[in-house]
Amino acid sequence: MLIVLANSSLASYPLGGGVWSWMLQYPLGLRALGHDVFWIELMESCGDPARDREFANDFLARVAAYGLAPQSAVLMFEDLDVQDIDRAQVYGPPLRTILDIAHDADLLWNLACSIRQPLLAKFARRVLVDVDPGHLQISATQFEMGVSDHHVHLSVGARLHDPDCGAPTLGLTWRPFLPFVYLPMWEAAPDPGPEAPFSSITQWTWEELSYHGRTLSLSKRAAYLRYVDLPAHTGRAFELAAFIGDKDPAHDREALRNGGWRIVDPHKVANTPEAYRGYLRASRAEISCPKPIFRELNTGWFSDRSVSYLALGRPVVAEDTGFGDVVPTGRGVLKFRDSEEAQAAVAEIDRDYSLHSRRARELACDLFNSDRQLKAMLAAC
Structure with missing residues (x-):
């Protein structure tokens, strides 16, 4: 399959070795299973174009060490809550290529609601991957995060549907998974x-x-x-x-x-x-x-x-x-x-x-x- 991974925690955090290590398990593991993977890293502009460019280019240089640069892009927005693709600064493949990939993707794995509307609607099959159980669901009761705009909801919260779990399920079915290592x-x-x-x-x-x-x-x-x-x-x-x-x-x-x-x-x-x-x-x-x-x-x-x-x-x-x-x-x-x-x-x-x-x-x-x-x-x- 062609699987798009969307994340928004790395490009602006180059010193977070643990966060980088966590995310790398996804593309490397999926690639080892024979899938085509494209990684979209979203980033909010810091207001300094030169600094923004430095962060984005550093991200692409880092993933290149794992053979992932040709299948990766950074989309930079002024506000990550307003993702108008026509106003995004794009690093990596051209915007047209990224839109074609979104159209052709079999799955979007959207980590922590990184991609929001209207960009989210460009993917036909949308999967939310939750690694912050309770935190994400309660936040979704207070802010519009597009949680319900996904077709499948995966969570490391193994007990979300148990009667003694206090996190709201938002009327959705959360399918559990365990964290993993490549x-x-x-x-x-x-x-x-x-x-x-x-x-x-x-x-x-x-x-x-x-x-x-x-x-x-x-x-x-x-x-x-x-x-x-x-x-x-x-x-x-x-x-x-x-x-x-x-x-x-x-x-x-x-x-x-x-x-x-x-x-x-x-x-x-x-x-x-x-x-x-x-x-x-x-x-x-x-x-x-x-x-x-x-x-x-x-x-x-x-x-x-x-x-x-x-x-x-x-x-x-x-x-x-x-x-x-x-x-x-x-x-x-x-x-x-x-x-x-x-x-x-x-x-x-x-x-x-x-x-x-x-x-x-x-x-x-x-x-x-x-x-x-x-x-x-x-x-x-």
Whole structure:
């Protein structure tokens, strides 16, 4: 098939090695299955034409390293909510070619509603790919995002239709899928040794959503500060590559360091897909604290970053979002709901690291590999 991938998070974020790595799994995995893939990256203008051009050309240069440049384009708009194709600045193939591809495409996979109307209507078969369950659906109750303008709705929210999930379904059928890795990018790595830290990579945000009288946090800051004392309780190394930024009004760096966390800048240690893999490889395991909204709504979300750790043979200790129904836990992946359970999970990883490392890699190869998950996603379409 000819599959168009639409995304809007990379061209303006060249330092986000983890986000780049996540997105690359899609075109590389689909191409390996024999499909023709065209990637449309949307970007909002920063107002400086020279800077816009630099971002767009850097994007195309980066995807060229994976043989994807001839099948990629950047569409730049003054406002991403108003996507008048006739006013777009186009980088890559000419606009006529892109419109022909849209007309001929068997599927559009529209990640996080990146393409909006009227551009969206140029694709005959439209599939929404949701990697932010709860966040996306609640946002769609407050803003017009074109969610209902898709024919199929895919989500990593494994529990969206369960009675104990608090996220709205918007009257739509959400078909679950699991995050995945294109395994040729991820070779199992040797044990880094017991001195290597439990780690993760994250933004550091304060946002909240209001829904039916509830305040729901989207803040990774709030997620990790719940476990600020975890290093002291476990007596081992923890490191967070957190983009806290130059301003730190609440002195979060100090609080984390006082709790025993090492803090590094992800824009320095994981600013390319290659550096991102290297950072994960140097870790003992992941300590994953999701956005509180995933936990509070019981969405069943599981992280693409966690799957990358698993592929390297790195176990994952993850705060529970209800994912245990679809992700085997107990070996390789250990879940927790509070600090005591997190401490026990860390101790279990260290008790038999080789067992958990082997199981981590097995899960990546057997369950989270791109062949399996992409075939299931295509079948749902």
